[in-house]
Amino acid sequence: MPFIIFIDFDYFYAQVEEIMNPAIKDKPVVVCVYSGRTENSGAVATSNYLARSIGIKSGMPLPQAMKIGKDRAVFIPIRKDFYKEFSDRVMNTISTYSDKIEIASIDEAYIDVTEECSTFQKAVELGKEIKEAIFREHGMKASLGISINKVIAKILGDMAKPDGIKYIDEFQVDGFLNNLEVKKIPGVGTVLSTKLKDAGIVYIKDILNRDPRAMIDILGNAKYTYLVEIAENRYNKPVEERIRKNFGRYITLPENTRDKFIIMPIVRKAVDSAYGKAPGIPGEISAIGIMEDLDIVSRSITGGRINKNSAYEIAESLMEKILDSDQRKLRRIGIRIGKITSNESLDDFFGT
Structure with a gap:
């Protein structure tokens, strides 16, 4: 019998902002996507529970959210690169507990701990341990579900x-x-739950007492099969590692610095590591600078097949642009590569 743990980082973007700035954790926190059309145009990406309690929800237009949260809420521009880097760190912690991990999104993961746990109670104990480790190492609160398949766990x-x-x-x-x-x-x-309710389906077991043809008309074959498998307790899709589209490496500098003689060798080390993970040659490369105040600045280039030797020069050039455009010191650096195509030869990979 499989033991599956589902892990969800609570209100992730807003919680990361609370972790980085504890002074705001007792305030309504709203992470915003600004459109750039006007000073306040855009929408709410997510919010913490305090913000939700006063009526600020994901997807809400910013002017409306700002009206509700005036003089109460903290509005913060979204920082996707930083959230991704934070997520990677937490996922790395989770992955130490099982080789079978499926990262479902930036803030959700499934792990199969069947091989690690001889009983369900041991799986529960391990889940509690993982939850405590996530908070202890990263300050991140998470909600967990544990059961015999991914659907019930979620x-x-x-x-x-x-x-x-x-x-x-x-x-x-x-x-x-x-x-x-x-x-x-x-x-x-x-939309679908409303259609099912109109057809008299409120509970999952109800679907087993309906004409399959009528249900397929509403759901389609794939979703009908999916729901029947759940209702009959036959759903058993395994935890599967998602195919990664990007590969990268982040490295903490020995000290906060702008010294290129310190930074550039570490950029090259990050390139080596990123290329070592990739199953082919990238068509895109990004340099990421995590600044001394934990803000993130990045520069990217796309085009052609970028072999490893070329990547050194490109990565250094992109990091130069970050340093030229920003006077803050760097705390960490990262290199990320994407748009991977398969290797044709070692010469292609190394550029020889």
Whole structure:
């Protein structure tokens, strides 16, 4: 019987901002995507629970959110590169507990701990240990769900928010499914759940008592099969590592500095590491600078097949541009490569 742990970083973007600036953690925090059309045009990317409690939600137009949060909320521009780098660190911690990890998004992951745990209770104990490690090492609160498959684990993780943990073993699953509303199942959105409700389907078990042809008309073959497998407790899609589109390496400098004689050799080391992970030759390369105040500045170039020898020069040039455009000292540097195509020969890879 598989033991699956689902991990969800609570209100991730906003929580990262709270971690980096503890002075705002007791305030409504709103992470914003500015459109650039006007000073305040854009939308809310996410918000912490305090902001949600006063009515500021994801997707809300910024002018409306600012009206609600006037003199109360903290509005922060989104910093995607920084959140990705923070997520990578937390995911690295999680990956030390199992080789079978599926990173579902920047703030969600599944791990299969069947080989690590001889009983379900040991899986629960391990889940608690992982949750504590995430908070201890990164200050990040997470919600966990633990069960026998990915779907039930995710539903439990959603139910455990915020900062909780819920679990159901194999002996409790049937009872759980008997009372599970179909709208809580991953992949069943608002529109589809409304159609199912109109057809008399409120609980997942209801689907087993309906004409399959009628259900397929509403759901389509794939989703009908998916829901029937869940209802009959036959769903068993394994935890699978996602195919990575980007490969990179971040390295902390010995000290905060702008000294190129210190920085550039580490840039080359990061290039070596990134190319060592990639299964082919990239068509895109980015240099990332994490500044002394933890802000992130990046520069990228796209085009052609960039062999490793060329990448050294390109990466150094991109880092030069970061240093020329910003007077702050660097704390960490990163190199990320993407748009990978397969190697044709070692000469292609190394540029010889």
